[in-house]
Amino acid sequence: MVDNIAGHALDLLSNRFSESSVEGKAGRGWGQFIDGDRGHTQIGPYGTSAGLIVSALANGQVDLPANNEAVKELENEWNLYRKGGSEQLKLFSQNVRLALVLLAVRMAGAHFSKFADDIRSELIARQLSNGSWGEWWVSNSEHDERSRTLASSMVVLGLSLMAPGKMGVCDVSVKWARNQSPLPMSGAGKSKLDSVMHTLAVVVNRQENMSEFYRILRSSAWRDLMQEGDYLAVHFYDYKWRVKKRLLHGREYVIAPVNLLVGIATLQCKQKTMASLVGLDLASSVALSMMSKNGLYIVGEGARASSLNQAWASILVASSAVDFGSQNFLRMVLFLFKKRKNKFFDKWFPAISVCLGTFLSACAPDVPAAKGSAAVLLVILGWITASSISSVLRRS
Numbered sequence: 001m002v003d004n005i006a007g008h009a010l011d012l013l014s015n016r017f018s019e020s021s022v023e024g025k026a027g028r029g030w031g032q033f034i035d036g037d038r039g040h041t042q043i044g045p046y047g048t049s050a051g052l053i054v055s056a057l058a059n060g061q062v063d064l065p066a067n068n069e070a071v072k073e074l075e076n077e078w079n080l081y082r083k084g085g086s087e088q089l090k091l092f093s094q095n096v097r098l099a100l101v102l103l104a105v106r107m108a109g110a111h112f113s114k115f116a117d118d119i120r121s122e123l124i125a126r127q128l129s130n131g132s133w134g135e136w137w138v139s140n141s142e143h144d145e146r147s148r149t150l151a152s153s154m155v156v157l158g159l160s161l162m163a164p165g166k167m168g169v170c171d172v173s174v175k176w177a178r179n180q181s182p183l184p185m186s187g188a189g190k191s192k193l194d195s196v197m198h199t200l201a202v203v204v205n206r207q208e209n210m211s212e213f214y215r216i217l218r219s220s221a222w223r224d225l226m227q228e229g230d231y232l233a234v235h236f237y238d239y240k241w242r243v244k245k246r247l248l249h250g251r252e253y254v255i256a257p258v259n260l261l262v263g264i265a266t267l268q269c270k271q272k273t274m275a276s277l278v279g280l281d282l283a284s285s286v287a288l289s290m291m292s293k294n295g296l297y298i299v300g301e302g303a304r305a306s307s308l309n310q311a312w313a314s315i316l317v318a319s320s321a322v323d324f325g326s327q328n329f330l331r332m333v334l335f336l337f338k339k340r341k342n343k344f345f346d347k348w349f350p351a352i353s354v355c356l357g358t359f360l361s362a363c364a365p366d367v368p369a370a371k372g373s374a375a376v377l378l379v380i381l382g383w384i385t386a387s388s389i390s391s392v393l394r395r396s
Contacts, residue, residue: 006317007060009287012295013310014058017051024048027072035296035305045097048073049104050311056107057318063109071108074101075115086243093136093241095151096254098123099158100308106158123155124172131176136239142247149183149194150235150254152176153201160205161268161315177205182212185221193233196225196258200265207270217266218273225262226275226282232299233258257299260286260312267319283320286313 020035021028022043029048052070064071078101081088092098102119105112126137132152134144144151156177159170180202183195202213216222225231235254240247259282266279290297290313296305297313 005291006283006287006320007058009290009295009317010054010058010314013290013297013314014054014295016295016305017054017310021051021069024073024076026076027069027074029070029073030307032307033304034307034310043073045074045077045091045101047307049100050307052104053107053311054314056104056109057314063111066111068108068111071105071112071115074105075112078115078119089243090241090248090250093138094237094239094252095123095126095133095135095137096154096237097252099151099154102158103161120159120170123158126155127172131179135237136241138240138242138247142240142242144239148237149198151237153194153197154254156201156205157197160201162204173201173205177202178209180206182216185216185219185225192258193235193254193256193261196233196261196265197256200261200268203265203269210271214271214273217269217271217275222262222266223275223278226259226266226278228259231258232256255306255308257309257312260309260316263316264312264319267316280320283316287317290317 017030017034021030024043029043030051031042031044031047034047034051048070052064052068052074055068055070056064077088078092081092092101098119102116102123105116105119123133126143127133128145128147130147132147133155134146135148135151137143156173160173180198183198185192185195199213199216203210203217206213232255235256236251237253238249238251240249242248263279263282263286266273266275267283269276286297297310298305299309
């Protein structure tokens with residue numbers, strides 16, 4: 001279960017979604033934004049899936065009721081797709097969109113397992129011979145034949161990303177992750193989003209032979225992505241869908257907050273690194289920001305509250321299992337880490353760490369709290385030493 005601050009932030013956000021829901025064809029749902037005019041009735045799979053994710057996480061991973069209105073709306077859209085509805089053929093030919101629906105329905109709980117299994121089977125059937133996915137799918141003979149990083153990563157997350165407390169991953173996603181290699185993190189925009197989403201999908205599904213990915217998670221560049229502020233990246237993609245004899249073309253985009261995705265990947269990773277502290281700090285900051293804005297996660301001054309951004313924010317906050325109220329010491333350490341030149345941190349803190357760590361180890365070897373404190377101090381000292389050596393090597 002998430003702690004009080006995280007839980008309160010998620011409850012506020014869930015309430016905002018409840019207050020702004022729109023009546024659909026069979027249930028209720030949401031559109032691209034949740035802070036719009038009450039008279040605005042736009043509704044779609046992206047917004048409705050986002051609201052469902054938030055509701056599930058705010059519910060503490062307890063199964064949502066079988067009569068959930070958002071699931072009713074999504075299931076009706078899916079049934080219309082199966083019957084050949086023109087608008088639904090357009091929407092669900094897109095693998096990224098369908099993957100997000102699967103993620104939301106899975107998070108909603110066991111009452112909707114049949115619906116989730118149907119979408120899961122469809123996405124697995126769309127897998128290309130090389131184990132990846134393209135942007136769109138009409139049929140076995142008409143589909144995107146190129147391997148697409150973002151689409152593949154989103155499908156894998158739809159198959160496997162779990163809210164805390166959920167168990168098990170999909171064999172298909174595990175097999176995909178086993179064959180992946182890290183992507184460069186030096187790009188921007190679409191390239192950056194592809195790399196981060198890819199790393200997140202691998203971290204969720206792969207437990208062995210992770211050394212290359214651990215190097216990414218330990219890197220200063222990875223931590224900087226969480227610390228440099230809100231950064232929205234956009235990925236445009238082309239897709240096709242068929243209505244009777246007409247093959248139609250369209251263009252869509254995915255926009256996502258890179259810093260939140262990096263934070264989620266860091267907290268989902270089984271092996272904890274210094275980036276884990278930064279991830280916890282980011283989750284804490286996001287939760288407190290949501291509380292100050294009546295539950296909403298807002299990217300930038302004057303920006304709208306995107307439904308999908310709310311979903312990513314809620315996943316980040318819920319992924320953190322520590323008590324945010326006890327992070328004052330961690331915040332102080334992180335603040336000192338950010339200082340380029342700090343006399344106390346460079347000279348006195350290492351000396352104090354050595355003396356105190358040695359004293360605790362020698363004088364209270366059988367006291368768990370003392371041994372734990374000594375270990376923490378020595379780990380921090382080791383990180384400082386490694387960072388100092390790395391800085392010298394870079395300058396030389």
